[in-house]
Amino acid sequence: xxxxxxxxxxxxxxxxxxxxxxxxxxxxxxxxKSQLTNTAVFxxxxxxxxxxxxxxxNIRENGMLSGSGYGISNQLGNYTDELIxxxxxxxTSLPFYNNALLPSTTAVAGYWNSAYNQxxxxxxxxxxxxxxxxxxxxxxxxxxxxxxxxRGLLHFYLVNLFGDVPYITSTDYKKNSTASRLATPEVYKxxxxxxxxxxxxxxxxxxxxxxxxxxxxxxxxxxxxVYLYNxxxxxxxxxxxxxxxxxxxxxxxxxxxxxxxxxxxTIWQLQSGQSGTNTLEASFFTFxxxxxxxxxxxxxxxxxxxxxxxxxxxxxKEITNGGITWYHPYKYKQNxxxxxxxxxxxxxxxxxxxxIRAEARALQGDLIGAREDLxxxxxxxxxxxxxxxxxxxxxxxxxxxxxxxxxxxQGHRFxxxxxxxxxxxxxxxxxxxxxTTDRLxxxxxxxxxxxxNLRPQNPGY
Amino acid sequence: xxAISAFSPRLxxxxxxxxxxxxxxxxxxLGFLQDRIFTSxxxxxxxxxxxxxxxxxxxxxxxxxLQANLDATVQNTGVExxxxxxxxxxxxxxxxxxxxxxxxxxxxxxxPGLESSPYSQQYRLGESLNIALLYKLKGVNPQTGIYxxxxxxxxxxxxxxxxQQYVADLSPKYYGGIQNQLTYKNLTxxxxxxxxxxxxxxxxxxxxxxxxxxxxxxxxxxxxPGDAAPYQLYSTGASSAAVTGDYLFSKSDGTLKDVSYIRxxxxxxxxxxxxxxxxxxxxxxxxxxxxxxxxxxxxxDPEFTSYGFLPPLRVITAGVQLTF
Numbered sequence: 001x002x003x004x005x006x007x008x009x010x011x012x013x014x015x016x017x018x019x020x021x022x023x024x025x026x027x028x029x030x031x032x033k034s035q036l037t038n039t040a041v042f043x044x045x046x047x048x049x050x051x052x053x054x055x056x057x058n059i060r061e062n063g064m065l066s067g068s069g070y071g072i073s074n075q076l077g078n079y080t081d082e083l084i085x086x087x088x089x090x091x092t093s094l095p096f097y098n099n100a101l102l103p104s105t106t107a108v109a110g111y112w113n114s115a116y117n118q119x120x121x122x123x124x125x126x127x128x129x130x131x132x133x134x135x136x137x138x139x140x141x142x143x144x145x146x147x148x149x150x151r152g153l154l155h156f157y158l159v160n161l162f163g164d165v166p167y168i169t170s171t172d173y174k175k176n177s178t179a180s181r182l183a184t185p186e187v188y189k190x191x192x193x194x195x196x197x198x199x200x201x202x203x204x205x206x207x208x209x210x211x212x213x214x215x216x217x218x219x220x221x222x223x224x225x226v227y228l229y230n231x232x233x234x235x236x237x238x239x240x241x242x243x244x245x246x247x248x249x250x251x252x253x254x255x256x257x258x259x260x261x262x263x264x265x266t267i268w269q270l271q272s273g274q275s276g277t278n279t280l281e282a283s284f285f286t287f288x289x290x291x292x293x294x295x296x297x298x299x300x301x302x303x304x305x306x307x308x309x310x311x312x313x314x315x316x317k318e319i320t321n322g323g324i325t326w327y328h329p330y331k332y333k334q335n336x337x338x339x340x341x342x343x344x345x346x347x348x349x350x351x352x353x354x355x356i357r358a359e360a361r362a363l364q365g366d367l368i369g370a371r372e373d374l375x376x377x378x379x380x381x382x383x384x385x386x387x388x389x390x391x392x393x394x395x396x397x398x399x400x401x402x403x404x405x406x407x408x409x410q411g412h413r414f415x416x417x418x419x420x421x422x423x424x425x426x427x428x429x430x431x432x433x434x435x436t437t438d439r440l441x442x443x444x445x446x447x448x449x450x451x452x453n454l455r456p457q458n459p460g461y
Numbered sequence: 462x463x464a465i466s467a468f469s470p471r472l473x474x475x476x477x478x479x480x481x482x483x484x485x486x487x488x489x490x491l492g493f494l495q496d497r498i499f500t501s502x503x504x505x506x507x508x509x510x511x512x513x514x515x516x517x518x519x520x521x522x523x524x525x526x527l528q529a530n531l532d533a534t535v536q537n538t539g540v541e542x543x544x545x546x547x548x549x550x551x552x553x554x555x556x557x558x559x560x561x562x563x564x565x566x567x568x569x570x571x572x573p574g575l576e577s578s579p580y581s582q583q584y585r586l587g588e589s590l591n592i593a594l595l596y597k598l599k600g601v602n603p604q605t606g607i608y609x610x611x612x613x614x615x616x617x618x619x620x621x622x623x624x625q626q627y628v629a630d631l632s633p634k635y636y637g638g639i640q641n642q643l644t645y646k647n648l649t650x651x652x653x654x655x656x657x658x659x660x661x662x663x664x665x666x667x668x669x670x671x672x673x674x675x676x677x678x679x680x681x682x683x684x685x686p687g688d689a690a691p692y693q694l695y696s697t698g699a700s701s702a703a704v705t706g707d708y709l710f711s712k713s714d715g716t717l718k719d720v721s722y723i724r725x726x727x728x729x730x731x732x733x734x735x736x737x738x739x740x741x742x743x744x745x746x747x748x749x750x751x752x753x754x755x756x757x758x759x760x761x762d763p764e765f766t767s768y769g770f771l772p773p774l775r776v777i778t779a780g781v782q783l784t785f
Contacts (some may be wrong), residue, residue, distance in 0.1 A: 048742075087671075087672060088672065089667055090670045090673075094671075094698060095698065095704075098697070098698040098699050098704070098705040099699075099701065100698050100699070100700075100701055102704065102705070102708045103621070103708075104708065109483075109520070111691065112520050112521075113520035113525060116520050116522070116523050117520070117523045117524065119523065119769070120522065120523025120524070168521055168523075171523070173472050173522040173523070173524065173527065175524050175667070176519070176521050177518045177519050178519075179521050202772070225761070232681045265482070307578070408540070418628040432699040432700075433698070433699040433700065433701055433704075435701050438701075444520070445621070446517065446519075447519050447520055448621060449579065449582040449583070449622070450517050450518060450519045450579035451519035451521065451579075452577065452581065455621075455622075457621060460701075461705070
């Protein structure tokens with residue numbers, strides 16, 4: 001009897017011990033079979049590169065650079081003088097059109113959160129590639145170069161919308177959750193460093209017809225813009241020249257072909273999701289009968305074009321309904337799927353480099369060179385030489401040309417007026433809701449609540 | 462095409478631990494006069510700490526939530542009281558009354574580092590979890606027609622978070638019900654009153670002036686200098702001052718409304734028709750729901766204050782039930 005009791009006791013003890021020891025395997029849950037851990041992704045170049053591709057897809061769909069109505073191509077068009085928005089109270093463009101953004105505006109938090117989410121992904125590519133033993137040096141350069149370009153690109157748009165912002169360079173959430181805002185010149189220094197690293201790491205050009213991967217040319221193109229915004233004119237002109245001179249790869253297209261996916265003018269574009277789908281820009285801006293469901297081009301913008309400007313005839317479409325005429329952007333023409341995709345969303349294109357160099361040249365006193373670059377774009381649009389002669393005239397003509405060339409493209413108009421200090425004088429007459437403090441977006445309320453280091457709020461909110 | 466993402470769906474947290482719940486409960490049941498008066502009294506205290514929750518984190522991390530243990534202790538205490546009395550029994554007239562009453566209390570007992578945590582603008586030590594930190598509305602400026610608020614720190618501007626510090630407790634103070642059943646011969650009357658004492662935040666759907674519906678009360682708005690109105694001027698959204706005023710109002714005690722109510726939730730009258738046929742029954746019924754509500758709340762249903770959805774309906778049903 002006593003032995004049975006002892007055996008029972010022993011078995012019980014073993015069971016209890018087993019139960020305690022095996023607890024770990026109950027607590028640790030394996031990843032679903034369809035997911036790979038971070039380290040596994042970087043065991044193989046194909047998966048690591050697919051992870052990188054996913055960032056481009058995310059940029060195309062979400063946040064500032066998305067061609068959908070939520071992106072800045074539309075919203076900054078509303079915010080400035082390019083677009084008119086339907087007064088429907090549920091229209092997400094309305095707060096932008098009224099220049100009445102609030103710290104709680106969902107779209108504003110969306111820009112912030114999506115950008116930092118994409119930056120997190122870029123940082124995790126860099127960290128993963130760095131730590132991997134399986135990838136070759138060349139492959140690591142490829143991954144790191146593209147990821148660091150993305151990081152610079154997104155911080156560029158963040159600093160232009162929000163002013164001083166944190167510059168995030170790691171995936172460490174403990175550190176990042178208390179990140180402080182960096183003064184704008186410091187943010188720009190880091191952007192320049194990131195873009196220069198991207199130029200060192202990436203090949204000159206991928207030479208494929210798709211142009212869906214940022215290469216050295218893409219980093220150069222963005223860098224020349226950054227230089228221009230910061231008054232570094234010789235550097236801006238040099239960077240622009242290096243692209244303009246690479247005419248084996250990049251040349252200006254006819255007005256009709258600029259936004260085709262095969263355009264030789266494109267430096268970097270975002271591939272559409274599936275073969276046959278076209279751009280989100282086209283599906284958002286296009287309407288076939290009035291009144292416009294969302295937004296339409298402002299009369300101010302449409303009437304500012306010379307009647308013979310090919311951009312007016314080719315990039316703007318007129319819709320007449322019941323005696324009233326509206327206009328929508330028609331740069332991207334395919335608002336429905338086609339057998340094979342015909343258009344991708346273009347982020348960087350060569351014509352900007354001409355206008356960057358024109359401005360940089362004019363500001364350095366090279367007026368002849370500036371006019372040469374300016375007229376290059378005017379001729380392409382079917383216009384005669386610019387009548388501008390003096391430096392101020394040429395600079396005004398360049399700004400005007402940028403307005404015609406880049407309307408509804410990633411907020412060029414807003415950023416130009418902002419960097420030239422012309423927001424108040426240009427917008428206060430046309431926008432009833434415009435205030436000087438609208439030059440910066442509000443920091444999202446959720447950010448100020450969760451990270452005290454981001455306080456105080458931007459002025460005016 | 463491989464679908465691989467560097468966007469982890471969530472952040473990895475290696476430091477998970479068990480949540481701790483401590484429960485203490487006491488109850489007393491008493492019956493008097495052969496249970497004609499029957500009471501039960503219960504008291505509970507639940508303390509949970511180290512809760513595993515989605516903690517909001519700044520978007521600059523790339524994410525907005527982190528699954529982690531929260532080093533805070535929350536205490537839920539409450540008293541539940543119920544009383545049933547048989548007022549009349551035995552005769553053709555029967556009357557039973559049941560009363561229940563709940564007095565819940567929630568409090569944040571401890572939260573080390575609350576001040577520097579993401580919750581610094583959400584919770585206060587010792588207060589309920591269901592609080593709101595609000596701006597204090599001073600009223601509408603009769604000259605500009607824009608809402609004005611208390612400048613708590615006196616810096617000349619309404620700033621977050623310094624001026625958004627008024628604590629409003631939104632949890633119910635008490636709630637319960639009283640049910641009565643009266644029977645006289647074949648006739649039965651049953652009715653239930655519900656009551657609830659609570660404050661809630663009710664903000665308009667959007668700024669008055671944009672194309673959307675508004676509560677009728679907003680027709681009493683400021684229109685010209687000198688007006689003393691409870692609501693500010695209408696704006697289509699082009700006036701930044703009005704938009705900001707409206708935004709601050711939505712986060713102020715101007716939206717704090719007393720949504721307490723007493724409501725006749727159910728009433729039913731039924732009559733068993735006396736039939737001489739063997740095994741056959743006939744019952745005639747009349748029922749009503751939400752027939753009467755007593756409340757100070759004027760902008761809709763106090764029980765259901767969300768916009769855009771149907772509140773509890775007032776329903777009246779009549780029926781005949783035949784069993785054979």
